[in-house]
Amino acid sequence: MLNRRHIRVKILQTIYAMHQSGSEELEKEEKFLFSSLESIQNLYLIMVSVLMEIRRKEEEFLEIAAKKHLATEKDKNPNKKFIKNRVLVSLDKNNLLADNLEKFKIINWKQNDDMILLLLEETKKSKLYIDYLASKENSFEDDKQFVAKLFEEVIATNDKLFDYLEDFRLTWVDDIPLVNTMFLKQLKTLEESNLFILGIPTLYKDAEDKDFAKDLFRKTVLNEQDLAKEYLDRTPNWDPERISEIDTIMLKMAICEFLRFPSIPIKVTINEYLEIAKEYATPKSSIFINGILDNLVKEYQKTNKLNKTGRGLM
Known part of the structure; x- marks a missing residue:
C-alpha cells in the first residue's frame, strides 16, 4: 500500500x-512514526466498512418499513x-474483512x-443511485461499476466524513487519498468468480521499505547538525534564519539519502523531494x-564523496 514517497x-x-515540541526522545518519536504508518490499515478498514454499514442500514430500514401497520405496497415490495x-x-460476507x-x-x-445515516441519505438522493435502481441491467459488472462510482463520487468526496476522519486521527489527512485510491484499485479488479479475496493490502511492499523508514528517520535525526553543515555554507543568497523549517528538514533528508543510502539513485532522491516540496512547502x-x-551533487561528484552502488545510480 505504501510507496516510498508517502x-x-x-x-x-x-x-x-519533534522540532516543534522540542522532543529528543528518539525511540518515542520512532514509535509514533510507525504507529502513524501502521494506522493506515485501520483507515482502510474504516473506509471499506462505510459501504458495509450503509448497505446494512438500508436493509434494516426496508425491513422496518415492510412491518409497519399501514405499510404501502411499495413498503411491502421495495x-x-x-x-x-x-x-x-x-x-458483508467476507470473513477476512470481518x-x-x-x-x-x-x-x-x-x-x-449518524455518519452512516448521513452518507446513506447522500447516497439515496444521488443521481447515480436513482439511475442504478431504475436500470434493468442486472449484471455483476454493473454492480461493481456502481459501487466504484458510489465510493469515488459520494463517499470519498464527502466533506463531513473527511472532517470526522481528520478529527479522529490528524495524521490521516495525507493518508485518505492513498487509501481511497488503493480501495478503488482493488474494487475494480474484483471478479465474480472470486468475490471474497478483498482484505487489507500489505502495508509495506517488502521488508526493505520498512527498514528504509527506520533507517532514514534515525540517520536524519541522529546526524542533523552534520547534515546541516553540508548546505549552510552553500546558501549565500538565502538568509538561514528565513529558510523554512520544512525546507531544512527536506534538505537534511535528501542529503542523508545522497551520503548514507548507496542503493538509492541521485535522480530519484531529488525528484522525490521536489515533488514533496511542491505539496508541503x-x-x-x-x-x-x-x-x-x-x-551539492556536482560538488560530491567532483570530490568522489558519493558512494552509490549499482548501474545508473549517479
Whole structure:
C-alpha cells in the first residue's frame, strides 16, 4: 500500500513535530512514526466498512418499513437492488474483512451511527443511485461499476466524513487519498468468480521499505547538525534564519539519502523531494531545494564523496 514517497512524507512530518515540541526522545518519536504508518490499515478498514454499514442500514430500514401497520405496497415490495448488490453483499460476507475489523477493533460506525445515516441519505438522493435502481441491467459488472462510482463520487468526496476522519486521527489527512485510491484499485479488479479475496493490502511492499523508514528517520535525526553543515555554507543568497523549517528538514533528508543510502539513485532522491516540496512547502521551496541539491551533487561528484552502488545510480 505504501510507496516510498508517502514514507518520506511521514518521516518529514514526524521530524517537524519533534522540532516543534522540542522532543529528543528518539525511540518515542520512532514509535509514533510507525504507529502513524501502521494506522493506515485501520483507515482502510474504516473506509471499506462505510459501504458495509450503509448497505446494512438500508436493509434494516426496508425491513422496518415492510412491518409497519399501514405499510404501502411499495413498503411491502421495495426495490432491493441496492441491498442485493453483489459487491456490497460480498463485503458483508467476507470473513477476512470481518476478522480484521474485529482484530483492529474497528467500531467507528457503531459509535457514530449518524455518519452512516448521513452518507446513506447522500447516497439515496444521488443521481447515480436513482439511475442504478431504475436500470434493468442486472449484471455483476454493473454492480461493481456502481459501487466504484458510489465510493469515488459520494463517499470519498464527502466533506463531513473527511472532517470526522481528520478529527479522529490528524495524521490521516495525507493518508485518505492513498487509501481511497488503493480501495478503488482493488474494487475494480474484483471478479465474480472470486468475490471474497478483498482484505487489507500489505502495508509495506517488502521488508526493505520498512527498514528504509527506520533507517532514514534515525540517520536524519541522529546526524542533523552534520547534515546541516553540508548546505549552510552553500546558501549565500538565502538568509538561514528565513529558510523554512520544512525546507531544512527536506534538505537534511535528501542529503542523508545522497551520503548514507548507496542503493538509492541521485535522480530519484531529488525528484522525490521536489515533488514533496511542491505539496508541503512554500511556492519557492522546490526551486530553492533543487538549486541546493543540484550544486551539492556536482560538488560530491567532483570530490568522489558519493558512494552509490549499482548501474545508473549517479
